[in-house]
Amino acid sequence: MSISGIELRSQRIARLIAHDVQVGELRPGDKLASEREMSERFEVSRVTVRRALLQLAEAGLVQSQAGRGTFVASGPVGEAPNELMSFSELGRSRGLEPSAVVLEQGCHPADLEESELFGVAPGARIFRLRRLRMLDGNPICIDTSTLPLARAQAIEETDFTHASLYAVLDAAGARPLRAASELQAVAADPADALHLGVLPYSPLLKTRAVHRDVDGDVMLDGVGLFRTDRYRFRATLERRG
Incomplete structure (x- = not known):
């Protein structure tokens, strides 16, 4: 079989599977048939x-997961406009398992910058957590x-492989109320x-969210580096006057 023949057949199969996704016969998260089964079909x-x-x-349109198979992609995730959600809450709201x-x-x-940002004395203990965040792996x-x-003293000993930072803060009575974001x-x-599984120097979406508590004091500084094909930033804008 010629290379062009293989390409034509692969394009036809890709179009048929894409059609099944578009009409809803295959839904986000559905597992595709195995290569052997599709080869026979x-x-x-x-x-x-x-x-x-x-x-x-x-x-x-699809995502391969090592040892599990190929699944219909869930599409980019993103917070609802004007709603402050943790990454775990965001994933579970879309039926995805965060880890x-x-x-x-x-x-x-x-340091002096952190002292000024959080309103604490220079040298006060600052907790830093850096994680690779995943949804369904x-x-x-x-x-x-x-x-x-x-x-929240408990954060120092918490296993954040599955734990939500927001949940730990909520339990400590330090609930973030709002956040000012930039990207x-x-x-x-x-x-x-x-x-992240991308090529070096690929574009990423960098977000920074400065969280404040009910008294308006800065309590959390969060910086995220998102894959642009798996995250969507949304906002609701209103015109004044």
Whole structure:
């Protein structure tokens, strides 16, 4: 079989699967048939099926999970406009299971910038948590959270592989009430790219959210580096006057 023949057959299979997704016969999170099963169904080689799945993955319609198979992609996630949600709450609201790999967790003395931001004395203990955040095992972002340890002593010993930082703060009576966010496009450095499964210097969406409590005091500084194909930022804007 010629290469062009394989490409034509793989494109046909990709179109048929894409059609099933578009009409709802395959829904986000559904597992596709195995390569062997599709090979028998379409009467083609597994090489042809593999090419079709690669085309669908490049288009963002499917995602392969090592050892589990290929699934219909859930599409980009994003907070509801004007609603402050934790990453865990965001994932579960869409039927996705959140998890994390803790890249850094510990305390350090507050520097002058942190002292001013949080309104604490220089040298006060500041907790820093850096995690690779995932939904259904797929990397979404690298999240770095910084806050005074006095806000919730329990965070120092918490296993944040599955725990929600917001939930720990809520339990300590330190609930974030609102956050001012900013975002910009940045290039992924090689180390972050490796964690997120993208090419070095690929575009990422960098967000920074400064959280305040009910008294208006800054309590948490959060910085996220999001894959642009798996996260959508949304906002509701109103015109004044």
